[in-house]
Amino acid sequence: MLSENGLSLDEALLQRLSPLQQKILLELAFGPATLDKLSRKTGTSVYTVGKQLSLLQMKTKYNPLHGKGISRPLVRKSKEPGVRTTYFIANEIANL
Secondary structure, three states: OEOOOOOOEOHHHHHOOOHHHHHHHHHHOOOOEEHHHHHHHHOOOHHHHHHHHHHHOOOOOOOOOHHHOOOOOOEEEEOOOOOOOEEEEOHHHHOO
């Protein structure tokens, strides 16, 4: 388990992800974050982070995570009227 004062994340799970996906999950371990914040924290473009979030949410038709043995969303999003969309770690992996 990996934890840096946030949620504990399974290292075996993290090893199956790309370095950017790992960074995104580690940032989300500290709590929900917006796309802009994740982009700044990871040092990558909003577009690139958005694509990776789509993969981590299992929103894409072809998802390479299936080939890595991951079949459930790792990230969820919350969108409320008048509030920026925030992303957070899915309950399924938060309880590992």
